[in-house]
Amino acid sequence: MLSRSLLSSVLLKRTSFAVKFQLRVITTKPILTNDMRSNGNKLIIPANSSSRVDKTNSFHVSGPLYTNSTHQKVYTDESGIAAAGYWKTNGGWFIYHWPSVITKANPGNEWMELFAIVLAARLWGPHWNNSNVIINTDSKSTVEAWHHGHFHSKKMEELNLKLRQTAQQHRFSVDLSFIHGDENPADSISRDKKEIFRQRNPSANSSPTSIPHAIVKDLFPH
Known part of the structure; x- marks a missing residue:
């Protein structure tokens, strides 16, 4: 015994x-430490926090929400003619006319809308350190898919991954928001109506942000 x-x-x-x-x-x-708190599928971490998040977990909303930080307001659109974006906080804007290699591939409207969103993040993300970024688009289905955390095609999932990686690399949070087309300043850019865009947005930069070929090639390898 x-x-x-x-x-x-x-x-x-x-x-x-x-x-x-x-x-x-x-x-x-x-793992949430004392200086972190959760908010649904987001993490809120002070900008000066030294906390680390277990990278085995993925979040539909990319990056933590930074407290005491700047807020960036961005608009994107695609029209079948071009992808466009307007960074209202800064005045920057871009237009990317769809090349035949993409239109012939026919990736679909949702993919093209998401492409414009990711292109905006790649172009301006290096300037968004410790920022909370809201990207407004008139593609309701794209916004709904983003918030559900699931896209219907592998190509869109790949773009979604690149968006989250960009947010992590440059330490900014990003969320998508739906607006109607007539409220979207990027709509006139994507339709090549730059004069109308400038009239309605006089604080916008006089010339567009240049788009490096390497970024486009990474988003659409061909």
Whole structure:
């Protein structure tokens, strides 16, 4: 028969093993430290936080929400003619006319709308450090897919991944918001109506942001 001290030792070892096993399972989820708090599928982390998030977990809304930071308002659109974006906070804007290689591939309207969004993040993301970025688009289906965290095609999932990677690389949070087309200043840019855009947005830069070929090639390898 086991002595009381030996029995206690066995029970202690079993308890220790159970605790270690539970911890091993629990730590596959995001670990929130004292300076972090959760908000749905977002993490809110102070800009000066040294916290780290377990990278095995993915979030539909990219990056933490930074407190005491700047807010960037961006608009994007695609018209079948071109993809366009307007960074209202800064005055920057771009237009990318669809080349035949993309139109012939016929990736679909949702992909083209998401392409414009990711292109905006790639162009201006390096300037969005510690910012909370709202990208407004008139593509309701794209916004809904983003918030659900699932796109219907592999190509769109690849673009979504590039958007989240860009946000992580340059430390900004990004969320998508739906607006009607007549409220979207990028709509006139994508339709090549630059004069109308300038009249309605006099604070916009006089010339567009240049688009490096390397960025386009990365978003649409061909």
